[in-house]
Amino acid sequence: MYRAPLRDMQFVLHELLGDDRLSAYYADVDYAGELADSILEEAAKFGENVLEPLNRPGDVEGARWTPEGVQVPKGLKEAYASYIEGGWTQMSVPGDLGGQGMPHTVNNAVEEIMFASNMAFYLGTSLARGAVEAIAGSGSGDAVQPFVEKLVSGEWMGTMNLTEAQAGSDLALLRSRAVADGDRYRIFGQKIFITYGDHDMTDNIVHLVLARIDGAPAGTRGISMFLVPKYLLKDDGSQGEMNDVRCISIEHKMGLHASPTCVMAFGEKDGAVGYLMGEPNTGLQHMFVMMNAARLSVGVQGLAQSERAYQQALDWARNRVQGKPVGVKDGASVAIVNHPDVKRMLLSMRSRIEAMRALAYTAALSLDAAHREAEPAAREAALFRAELLTPIVKGWCTETAIEVTSMGIQVHGGMGFVEETGAAQFLRDVRVAAIYEGTTGIQSNDLIGRKLGRDKGAAMNALIDELLADLGADEAQASTREALELLRAATASVLRQSAESMAAAQAVSVPYLELCGTVLAGAMLAKGAAIAARALAAGTAETDFYEGKLRTARFYADQVLPRAHGLVRIVQAGAVSVTETDPAQL
Numbered sequence: 001m002y003r004a005p006l007r008d009m010q011f012v013l014h015e016l017l018g019d020d021r022l023s024a025y026y027a028d029v030d031y032a033g034e035l036a037d038s039i040l041e042e043a044a045k046f047g048e049n050v051l052e053p054l055n056r057p058g059d060v061e062g063a064r065w066t067p068e069g070v071q072v073p074k075g076l077k078e079a080y081a082s083y084i085e086g087g088w089t090q091m092s093v094p095g096d097l098g099g100q101g102m103p104h105t106v107n108n109a110v111e112e113i114m115f116a117s118n119m120a121f122y123l124g125t126s127l128a129r130g131a132v133e134a135i136a137g138s139g140s141g142d143a144v145q146p147f148v149e150k151l152v153s154g155e156w157m158g159t160m161n162l163t164e165a166q167a168g169s170d171l172a173l174l175r176s177r178a179v180a181d182g183d184r185y186r187i188f189g190q191k192i193f194i195t196y197g198d199h200d201m202t203d204n205i206v207h208l209v210l211a212r213i214d215g216a217p218a219g220t221r222g223i224s225m226f227l228v229p230k231y232l233l234k235d236d237g238s239q240g241e242m243n244d245v246r247c248i249s250i251e252h253k254m255g256l257h258a259s260p261t262c263v264m265a266f267g268e269k270d271g272a273v274g275y276l277m278g279e280p281n282t283g284l285q286h287m288f289v290m291m292n293a294a295r296l297s298v299g300v301q302g303l304a305q306s307e308r309a310y311q312q313a314l315d316w317a318r319n320r321v322q323g324k325p326v327g328v329k330d331g332a333s334v335a336i337v338n339h340p341d342v343k344r345m346l347l348s349m350r351s352r353i354e355a356m357r358a359l360a361y362t363a364a365l366s367l368d369a370a371h372r373e374a375e376p377a378a379r380e381a382a383l384f385r386a387e388l389l390t391p392i393v394k395g396w397c398t399e400t401a402i403e404v405t406s407m408g409i410q411v412h413g414g415m416g417f418v419e420e421t422g423a424a425q426f427l428r429d430v431r432v433a434a435i436y437e438g439t440t441g442i443q444s445n446d447l448i449g450r451k452l453g454r455d456k457g458a459a460m461n462a463l464i465d466e467l468l469a470d471l472g473a474d475e476a477q478a479s480t481r482e483a484l485e486l487l488r489a490a491t492a493s494v495l496r497q498s499a500e501s502m503a504a505a506q507a508v509s510v511p512y513l514e515l516c517g518t519v520l521a522g523a524m525l526a527k528g529a530a531i532a533a534r535a536l537a538a539g540t541a542e543t544d545f546y547e548g549k550l551r552t553a554r555f556y557a558d559q560v561l562p563r564a565h566g567l568v569r570i571v572q573a574g575a576v577s578v579t580e581t582d583p584a585q586l
């Protein structure tokens with residue numbers, strides 16, 4: 001059973017990040033901390049009561065391909081209808097695009113609840129906001145407006161169609177074709193791995209598809225983005241005939257069984273009708289709007305599944321009786337939660353979850369700042385920070401989630417390996433989060449190449465300075481300050497290596513990304529501990545809660561943060577063993 005950790009979420013939103021900035025940014029929607037609280041309470045009710053009960057049955061039943069179309073497991077269609085009725089899609093869409101325009105930070109917290117309750121369900125649903133923003137960003141005209149309205153209302157769902165069999169991480173290899181046909185295009189090609197490419201949850205599906213207009217340049221500079229609906233619209237806006245697009249099969253996967261992952265055939269007959277979004281050959285730039293939104297969401301999936309795994313592991317550890325307390329020979333066996341190693345595992349899970357939450361919500365706040373700060377320079381600095389943090393949230397939260405959900409299985413012992421407990425599903429479902437929307441390797445290369453390279457580490461150093469200032473000279477935070485300085489030194493080292501040999505830098509880019517996540521999120525956790533210490537000193541009534549914050553932060557500083565020393569060594573001196581190995585020698 002999942003219970004949304006509302007108090008922990010509120011702590012990050014209200015105390016760690018602070019309500020003042022969001023209230024100032026979103027005065028137009030009367031944003032206040034209480035509004036966020038009531039949204040989260042409603043999201044918790046929806047997640048816990050509607051989505052969570054469908055999580056395990058959906059995993060067992062799975063999505064089904066039929067010649068008439070893909071069917072999702074029982075209950076998902078009805079759950080989606082209640083989701084729409086609750087107005088959840090509009091909530092996340094900006095006000096000028098027809099939504100309610102709530103802050104990204106609040107949306108991020110809602111996403112945590114939805115993904116924790118049912119990742120396979122929310123995966124497709126969560127794509128709408130990015131799709132709407134990508135379409136709006138492309139500046140496309142009236143022809144696509146009806147599709148945008150239905151995406152915002154949630155009546156129709158959206159997809160992103162990038163991947164092809166020969167073009168995964170490398171979209172330059174993309175082959176799908178677009179041929180001009182009056183004021184539209186005809187699309188031909190096959191896409192693979194398309195999340196919710198077909199399903200029976202909505203009457204129509206709005207595909208955003210990358211394809212090459214005939215005669216376009218090779219590589220990524222020749223890619224355009226098209227809106228391709230499953231059903232075309234008649235002149236009066238009602239649903240017309242089916243477009244020439246079909247799901248020809250779905251994948252049998254390790255996890256996310258309820259989420260259909262589709263092979264899509266475009267143009268088996270005359271070509272699927274597609275509307276060009278933006279100028280020809282600018283497709284990747286527009287699709288990146290959707291991809292960046294999705295990358296942060298995928299990081300939140302890591303956080304969410306980790307929280308889910310932790311709650312279940314804790315419950316198991318409190319109830320499973322096995323072994324005597326250390327040093328006690330006689331007497332009754334005790335619940336395993338009393339054993340030091342089980343406590344270590346649970347603290348390790350919990351402290352890293354709190355660190356992930358702090359990091360992911362901070363990235364979302366940077367996005368809010370990037371849209372809403374008054375001064376252009378402040379907006380640009382916030383955007384750089386959001387863009388810097390995106391690959392770290394995506395890469396670190398998902399890789400950490402793999403460790404945390406695996407640890408959840410370990411806490412269960414043999415029963416963790418048995419599907420009946422459900423512990424394995426969290427790991428099976430979250431495993432792909434480190435792969436889709438760009439693998440960890442791709443995220444880390446983006447981090448060291450584009451994100452550090454463009455400003456020579458200025459955004460990273462500004463963030464380090466800010467965190468150091470937040471921590472102050474407090475003796476309890478000495479190890480965190482040291483770790484931040486190690487990160488600064490490692491950043492300089494990566495920049496040097498990139499200038500001399502990008503191959504050397506890429507040989508250590510994943511350890512560098514892990515270092516960034518470990519240290520930045522750890523510093524945010526330490527900042528939270530300082531806030532908790534102040535609350536306790538001021539005589540708060542929530543003693544257990546704030547003491548808990550001190551405990552997790554101390555565990556993190558003792559048993560997680562020291563990894564930074566090893567990682568810095570790898571970043572500074574670990575490349576040669578990779579670069580000097582010939583692929584033939586592997």
Ligand SMILES: Cc1cc2nc3c(=O)[nH]c(=O)nc-3n(C[C@H](O)[C@H](O)[C@H](O)COP(=O)(O)OP(=O)(O)OC[C@H]3O[C@@H](n4cnc5c(N)ncnc54)[C@H](O)[C@@H]3O)c2cc1C
Nearest residue numbers: 160161162163168169193194195261435436437438439441
């Ligand atoms: C369940 C699921 C859902 C998905 N949903 C969608 C979707 O909705 N829409 C969509 O378009 N796609 C989707 N995908 C596809 C997904 O985005 C790709 O699988 C992912 O981008 C990786 O591409 P690939 O599988 O071709 O792996 P490859 O690109 O072949 O990568 C294999 C390995 O090589 C590494 N690698 C590749 N190139 C480099 C490089 N230049 N430098 C360093 N390392 C490199 C990778 O990191 C990885 O470890 C989905 C995939 C899955 C499994």
